Ligand SMILES: NC(=O)C1=CN([C@@H]2O[C@H](COP(=O)(O)OP(=O)(O)OC[C@H]3O[C@@H](n4cnc5c(N)ncnc54)[C@H](O)[C@@H]3O)[C@@H](O)[C@H]2O)C=CC1
Ligand SMILES: N[C@@H](CC=O)C(=O)O
């Protein structure tokens with residue numbers, strides 16, 4: 255049996271995981287793929303680094319593009335990361351040559367998916383990226399294959415393992431944000447530049463890919479993105495008392511005017527919702543469709559094993575000869591702008607750091623009254639001397655009213671520091 259010969263770039267967490275998995279499960283993978291899958295050529299930044307895997311029988315290349323040009327490979331696997339530079343050059347070179355590409359690189363697919371799809375179609379070279387969304391969870395397969403018949407109302411979920419790990423550890427152990435982030439990096443969950451995770455961009459890349467398959471590609475620069483950097487221990491405590499958990503969510507919904515409503519932001523979800531129980535490095539991908547109904551699948555969204563499992567599943571698909579359109583349709587429409595969120599109504603959580611003295615509540619509530627924002631619940635905790643944290647939960651209000659009220663609240667002398675606003679998302683299972 256002629257093996258499927260792989261040229262692989264990037265020997266970090268995922269690259270090493272792929273080599274280990276291919277070797278450890280070789281017999282099963284060969285049986286399922288119909289032929290052996292072998293890594294025959296590699297590259298990474300350092301040739302001499304000991305990665306705990308034997309590469310002595312593997313051809314070494316000094317750069318990624320040269321792997322993609324290797325005449326003795328059948329498939330390119332890109333596991334370097336980054337939307338530009340060697341990762342992009344390598345993928346473009348391979349597709350132009352007509353070589354299939356498997357990548358875990360969500361930034362590359364989210365930002366250059368349309369151009370890469372054109373290259374893929376022109377050269378009849380498949381482009382697969384199951385590992386790019388929610389690590390080991392078959393998220394792409396769920397939406398592109400499993401739900402191919404339905405016109406989904408929504409897609410999204412908890413899409414970043416690092417952030418979910420940080421929020422879970424901060425809540426359950428009271429540990430510090432920076433300390434938990436360092437641990438997530440050591441476990442191989444975080445991106446090379448961890449602000450990509452904590453500022454919401456990684457979730458945004460994954461959401462853009464899911465929305466592109468479920469609806470149509472979105473113009474990435476129109477997607478509103480907020481990360482978890484401003485979520486404090488006080489917010490986690492307030493949320494707990496109110497019967498909620500804080501989760502970084504990315505959601506895309508088909509809006510009434512046939513546009514796409516999409517956002518990435520930390521939200522309060524009811525503690526009894528199934529998605530609230532998705533903790534640590536686990537992700538959850540959730541869909542809702544008129545025929546398929548609600549579906550939520552969860553699993554490990556980052557780390558060596560789960561991500562390698564998704565990469566190798568794509569390789570098995572290629573070995574089997576699967577012919578899967580990149581975005582699930584043969585002709586990919588041009589990206590569309592996300593619709594404005596201003597008119598959308600929701601309840602919100604607002605946390606303020608205020609002077610702890612009489613008259614403060616009157617100042618705050620008069621601002622909210624002026625913006626027609628009605629308050630459902632208020633709670634207070636001591637902060638620094640003479641200061642208090644106030645948590646307000648609003649009734650349903652349009653986002654633009656909340657934004658205007660926050661601007662006015664921020665300008666009050668009694669309000670110190672920037673308020674935090676979190677959407678209350680109670681429509682998920
Ligand atoms: N770590 C995880 O849990 C997951 C990672 N991913 C994606 O997988 C990709 C790889 O991630 P990790 O393995 O975590 O990264 P990593 O930082 O552990 O490994 C990156 C590898 O790329 C190599 N590299 C860097 N610059 C290079 C260059 N110019 N030429 C050749 N090699 C170069 C490095 O030497 C290293 O071996 C990224 O796109 C990431 O977003 C996707 C899902 C989960
Ligand atoms: N940094 C990402 C890795 C997987 O995509 C995450 O934490 O989810």
Ligand code: NA
Nearest residue numbers: 384387389391
């Ligand atoms: Na996946």
